[in-house]
Amino acid sequence: MYGLYAFDLDGTIYRGDEAIDGAAETVRTLRERGARVVYLTNNSAATPAGVALKLEKMGIPCEPAWVYGTGPFAAQLCRDRGYRQVHVVGEPALHQTFAEAGLHPDSRNPEAVVVGICRALTYEMIAQAADLIRAGAPFIATNTDATYPMAGGRLQPGAGAVVAAIQTAAGREPEVLGKPAPAMLLAAMKEAGVEPASTLMVGDRYETDILCGQAAGCDTWMVTTGVVTDRPHGQPGGENLRELLN
Ligand SMILES: [Mg+2]
Structure with missing residues (x-):
């Protein structure tokens, strides 16, 4: 026990x-x-309220305060360190988590660059994030999972694939939270x-x-x-x- x-x-x-x-x-x-x-x-797109609701429907005890996800955790970490302006590369849910935590998007002079899974990733986004990191912004990765499983056993590229692209272009390793x-x-x-x-x-x-x-x-x-x-x-x-x- x-x-x-x-x-x-x-x-x-x-x-x-x-x-x-x-x-x-x-x-x-x-x-x-x-x-x-x-x-x-x-999963950086998972929110404590969303997970609690899902588990509740399955009859599994859960309250939002029991849930630790890399998205809210990254936002909390930024707040704890006094960052207010953050450049985020991620899914809409990650952007929303940061906005709800009172953090402002800034792609010119951010206090940190946070990278999670981003299924809309483009070459421009890699270039922009790498520029900011090379200019000195702290580089935080939600997680570095190589893949995640889909129904039927197919594997999709995970946050690790996105982080690796930016890390390679920036020439710097991230602080990994997951x-x-x-x-x-x-x-x-x-x-x-x-x-x-x-x-x-x-x-x-x-x-x-x-x-x-x-x-x-x-x-x-x-x-x-x-x-x-x-x-x-x-x-x-x-x-x-x-x-x-x-
Ligand atoms: Mg698992």
Whole structure:
């Protein structure tokens, strides 16, 4: 039993619009036993309210404050650092998150450049962001996932492909917020007042979820309900989230 359970979403709690078998029962039982629960997603277009609504419909306990997504997390980080003018390369949802956080778009003299997945990316956008970074603006990436899965198992280019284009043109590496970087998990533990020793990171991807937990100094647990169907040797985990309750 841990004080805090940090769950990845896609492939761990749901697959597309379907809850994964055992997810609702497991989260509900952990809450009844007095544990705290948070959800960590690299998807920069996910909003806490949107995730909470989606999980609620699936019968899975969730409140907006339990959700850590790289979009709102990037906006909060900019605010914490005192940035007001930010150049964002991303989906409309990311632009909206930044506007709602009181940050102003600035593509001339921004205090930071934030890059997430952007399906409308153009050569001009790469050139503009690279110019600003080369001129000295801090370079923040929401995440660097190479791909994300679509229905039918097809893979689409992820934020990592967008970040790599700008990084290559700018000649500078970004500060990465999403998993496997531990930033969101560390923030969740701090806000919950729980130490790494009493936190369990649960996810379906070794390279992102499990490495994130390890980097934060937490125990980790890998489910095989997502894309990956086998666990590295010695990695704790199970085939169904229910096994967490044993
Ligand atoms: Mg996942």
